[in-house]
Amino acid sequence: MARQELAHYLRDRREGLRPPQVGLTETGTTRRTPGLRREEVAELAHMSVDYYTRLEQARGPRPSPGILDALAQALRLTQAERIHLFRLAGSSAPPATSAVRQVRPHVARMLDRLPQTAAIVTDAAYGVIAWNPLAQTLLGDDPADGTTNLARRRFLGQGPMHESSSTEEFGRIVVARLRRAADRYPHDPQLTTLLAELHASSKEFRQIWATRPIHAPGHRTKTLHHPQTGTLRLNCDVLLIPEDDQEVVLITADPGSPTARSLHRLARQTA
Numbered sequence: 001m002a003r004q005e006l007a008h009y010l011r012d013r014r015e016g017l018r019p020p021q022v023g024l025t026e027t028g029t030t031r032r033t034p035g036l037r038r039e040e041v042a043e044l045a046h047m048s049v050d051y052y053t054r055l056e057q058a059r060g061p062r063p064s065p066g067i068l069d070a071l072a073q074a075l076r077l078t079q080a081e082r083i084h085l086f087r088l089a090g091s092s093a094p095p096a097t098s099a100v101r102q103v104r105p106h107v108a109r110m111l112d113r114l115p116q117t118a119a120i121v122t123d124a125a126y127g128v129i130a131w132n133p134l135a136q137t138l139l140g141d142d143p144a145d146g147t148t149n150l151a152r153r154r155f156l157g158q159g160p161m162h163e164s165s166s167t168e169e170f171g172r173i174v175v176a177r178l179r180r181a182a183d184r185y186p187h188d189p190q191l192t193t194l195l196a197e198l199h200a201s202s203k204e205f206r207q208i209w210a211t212r213p214i215h216a217p218g219h220r221t222k223t224l225h226h227p228q229t230g231t232l233r234l235n236c237d238v239l240l241i242p243e244d245d246q247e248v249v250l251i252t253a254d255p256g257s258p259t260a261r262s263l264h265r266l267a268r269q270t271a
Contacts, residue, residue: 001090009093013075014041014056022076044074063089073128078243097180098188101246107248109112111135114265118251121241123243124181125191126151126174129246133270137225138251151178151194156203166222166236175208176215184245211247217247231261 001004013033019025042052056061063071068089072082074268075163100236101123109257111119111132118138121130131139139148140159151174152158154167164170185191198205210216217238224232232253239248253259 001062002088003058003060005055006085008087009085010041010052010056010071010075013077013081017076022074024043038100041071041074045070065091080243083159093201095227097185097193099185100246101127101190102243103130103246105245110248114250116252116263118263120249122247124152124177124185124245125149125188125194126177127190134267135251137228137266138224139268149194150174150200155198155205163225164222165224166220168180169220171204171208172213173215175205176213179209179212179270226262229266232259232262233257233260 009157017036019036019040022040023037024040029115038053039049040055042049045052045067047070051060055063065086065123068086070083071077073084077085078118079120090171107121108130111121111130112131115134117132118135119132120128120135120139123129126149126188128139128150148159154171154174162270177190178198180196181188199209217240220236222234224234226232235252235254237252239250240246
């Protein structure tokens, strides 16, 4: 256990947070030190102030995995930062309990700055957790209630599914990603429920699952038949948010193409 390095790491992370970032009200009282107070971190992590203070002073006992997980949540650590915390404490980080299903605010704001691009963010289980208006138009429904899942849509027919040249390929992509998610989050109840539904209700899903497909996110092109605009030739590019195991899908058209003009018209309608 690297006590001094652990103490510095905890102090640096605490001082880098502001109360509103962790759901606390920032009062008008002048703070003597930047960031959160030790007692605030202790309260968020459900431990005594004395115990947390001893960890920051490099004189505490070796913290248990439960204590480390509580600290990781209290300090809003990313997955990479959480792994580093466990390493400093001389422990191996257990798998994350569940997939991250909240989009980071700066990522959500980025979607709004792309009016001519359809953009969505999906979690590790293909739940749609953020989108912009143009993407909503292409998806064909409103995912605002948080229930839109592209795996359920693809294999169970839950939601509109426009005819597309990539339907078969997307099925393999979905299964490959869900297999990775199952390995990373074996105790995620939402993911467990989703996989049970897909196995029980889709023969195609079971057949693809048995082949253990592998997929690397990147650039794809596809043809989509949209009820408002007809045939669209789209470019799909995936940007990764590795610390949250999420993907940003950017859907565009070649400049000056008929599809670009169609997307422009759709964007004006949704503005």
